[in-house]
Amino acid sequence: MSENMEDQFDTMADQFETIEVEDQFDTSKTDIQQFFEGQTLFITGGTGFLGKLLIEKLLRCCYSLKKIYVLVRNKKGKTQKERFEEIFEAECFDPLKKKYPNFLEKVDLVYGDCLLPDVGLSPESIEMIQKEVTTIFHIAATVRFDQHLKSAAFINVRSVRDLVRIAKDMPQLKAFLHCSTAFSFCPRSTILEEFYRPPLQSEKLLSLVDSLDDSTITEITPILLKDWPNSYVFTKAIAEGVVRTEGIGLPIAMVRPAIVTVSAREPVPGWIDNMYGVTGVVAGAAMGALRTMPAEPDNNAEFVPVDFVINNIIAAVWEVGKRGRVAEIDDDIPIYNYVLSPFYRVTWKQFFDLCYVSGMNYPTVKAIWYFCFSLRPNPIHHQLALFFLHTLPAHFTDFLMVCVGKKPVAVKSYQKVKKFLDVISYFARRNWAFGVVNVKKLMKRMSPEDREMFNFDLNTLDMNEIVSKGILGGRQYLVKDPLDTLPQARKKYFRLKIAHYALLTGILLVVVKIVFMMFRYFF
Template identity: 40%
Template sequence: MNFSAESPLENTDITREKISAWADSHGAKQVDVYGKPSNSHLQELERIRNLSKELQNNLNDLENSVYIPEEEKQAMNPTAPILDYSEHHEFVSANQLDDYYAKEDQADAREEEQRRLTKGKAAKTAIQRFYKDQCVFLTGGTGFLGKVLIEKLLRSCGDLDTIYVLVRPKKGKDPHSRLHDMLDEFLFHRAHEENPKGIHKVVPVVGDMEEPGLGISNEDRKMITSRVTIIINSAATVKFDEKLSIATGINVKGTKSVLQLAKECKHLKALTHVSTAFSQTHVKHIEEKFYEPPMSVEALEAVAQLDDSVVDSILPTLLGNRPNTYCFTKAVAEEAVRKYGEGMPVAILRPSIVISTYEEPVRGWTDSVYGPTGLVVGIGTGVLRTMYMDEDKVADMVPVDLTVNAIIATTYHTANNFKENQTSDIPIYNFVSGAQAPVTWGQFIDANRRHGTSKPTTKAVWYYGLNPTKSYYMFLFYNFFLHYLPALLIDSFCALTGRKQNMLKFYSKVIKLANILFYFSTQDWRFNDDNVREMWRSLPSSDKTLFPFNMADMSWEYMAETFLLGLRVYLVKDDLSTLPEARKKWNRLYYMHQCLKVITVCVVLYIVYSLFNLISWLVLG
């Protein structure tokens, strides 16, 4: 009787191949003498099976822990429509998402190229070589623009020697503590990673722009005049309704003191004064040149010494056709640069309205609520319901990171030109978007509506519903019925229920912030930016990659999404992980908004009907 090599209980034919296979398996201790799997082999199989299960469980846990935005999930199915949570429930296709992610890939490629250049894997660029071993003195370093400027210098010009930052005590904090806390902010995380030793190159200099001689000690003054080679004056009070005495002290007297300090610097290579594109709003076509100031530097300093009540009474006469103390004093500050900067390597950069970052060091970063930033926050949270603006006027805005790159390039360009030409002419650069990449207020608001309704915030109190108007009387009408009347009703309800009443006070602040923008949202200007374009063309390609500021390359659609996400995360403090929750809330607010509109229409119709009946009864008896 023949027996199987696989089992002693079954008849089978014995072949040479089966005997050979059994011998090999038995020799490898995979089967026993009867051809059954050995215990050691069974244990090995069980171990592999357990490892496989463990790996599968880990993969499942990983999949559950990673948040995949709904847009990406939908993009996996090209035929599935993507719901845009807007009032009109528009749909976008998967192809549009493909275009979006293609732009993201391009941005990542640009960032990787910048990292490559910054980390020294490539030869240093011309601008990097210029800043190598230089000592920079910076005013306004703790402000919105100054922070981004310091961060960029640390990352992309890491070989510089020192950045001296003028800092004053504030809110009980000494300058060293203020600077230390600032450098610990999220904005500087990338600089910490790419240039960890660079943070120690930022050194505070105790002083104050309003004080004589900047309030700098004799010891610090000697150190600055002997070591500093580059000065960037970006300090300014950006409060448009600031007291004239304060605005003059910071914007004019401070600038004058910086120029006097620069004259004492033994090794000065360049000084860049950051002004504003709106310093000359009395003309509609603003060129890159000096204009006649509204008042001399000395006369304004004398007026600022008067009692505030006296100054307030004559302020409208002083301002003339200038909209506010900010634009007024910045115009006089340019006159101070022309007068006291003669014979020095000085330049003026005039950026328009500075908004959040475009790409660097992170997309959409901001810590300022002024201007369009406050406008979009108010719209996105449902707080701002109307705005006085002409939607056809150009909204001239520039991202802060591109502005910083322009400042860095202007300083380099000024030093080179002064060294080569030894000219006393002070160049002016209008850094604006309207000349090369114009966007109207209507386009800007519409882009923010699209992205804001698809990526809402959990902090929203009502659905999107802005009613812009270029009629001031219609604005007053909307403002009363959409802002003050609801606020009054809410405060009345709070008073009856014993709660705190603060809505009227809150809306007064909101409208005050909005009022600041009215002058700029109802008219526009034409800017020349030939000097900026020429400076851009003169840069080598490596510097264009590392320090981009060409406005013609900017996409406002990309910027609008960047702007919204940045405000949501960095200003409203609402993490992107809350998007699913925010969309549910947004849908609820949408239906509540529609119901309220229906109720309002019904109430109005009822009132009209009642009035019609009353008139008919009075007339016809």
């Protein structure tokens, strides 16, 4: 046999071997991976915390999808293209970059803005989406609790309505996922996986905010909110009413996650990119800036790791798409309450006790004072703590800043902290009984391979591990303090500890002195 023929046979053998390996890989794909194969996805909220992790997970584990279109708006002087490129600079994309260096070929930018009608899409973009997209993930929302009601209504309510209406003209649509919140109907003590009557019909709210000026809306907002504590959960509840009525005729589902926090396992353990919710509390306490929080220590802390939330969202889309049928009545629209307490009960006190232990092990060199944080269920005790531990030190700090010719910022910062604590106290002072029947059923319907790859079983969590990784993650990704500063940070923290207890001793001596002098004067 000639060398040329041998080379040809070797080449053919290599080709057959490659085909065999590819076929073997294809057959090894899980049910969820097969579902997303060849699909074109449209994601809103891709620049946010949840959105980034969703994009990363879909590309890393379902790379055979065809395309992901990401809706991006202008913000803070940055163009949509700049914000789109910034998405992939986050550390959470590092594992994906190693696994699939050319992953950006599968992601495209779509210009839009959820504050605008039709989520800011151009007619050409709408036509493209209706023609090409097979699955929609509507993750975008304003999560600011103090957001002006007009903006909250447009972003959280109108965007849902308009996107659902766009989806009704999508012949290839397999699934539509709306991300809500477990606290959308927080005035209720029991929240099952079902629809409830919204506080206001969506069209009435949108007509109202369209017809009134901003100052008038601000004045009547407390009246409109009634039992709802802020514009975020209020508009999220109304948005669920939109899903209930407008979602008929679509393969649609809704996930209600609780307070979303750091990643537990993937793609980077402990990854976080924002100071919202409990993350801000932990970071503030670890820095020594936050010293009190109004909360019932024995109430449930409803935190869920962001990577588990993403897996639940992906699995919910798979189940809706697998059914292959549209919702004919609202009972056909599955709702998933993704909360911690029915699976793994952790109280606020237990959580912060774990944070204290990890914080002592991994202090940050950027700390401004020693840890002296406490949960205070009594409102009077909390207000006193605010005055003596926040307000007075802030005024003293600003006085020193002015004396050295610097701009005073402490009082203004602590005013924002107080506003934040007032908002979060509503959720830290209450308990809810959540139904999670659909979440449990979804886990059972998944194959063992999918349950491992897209794990959202909260029973598998190790809270000690999560808190430890979360403290390290916050240190690295939020405070921007690398681990190599740990020896220096521990020395500084020891000095802050000495200063803290020296100050307490000094204050105690002054108080004792004053009491002694008063005793001598009167007696």
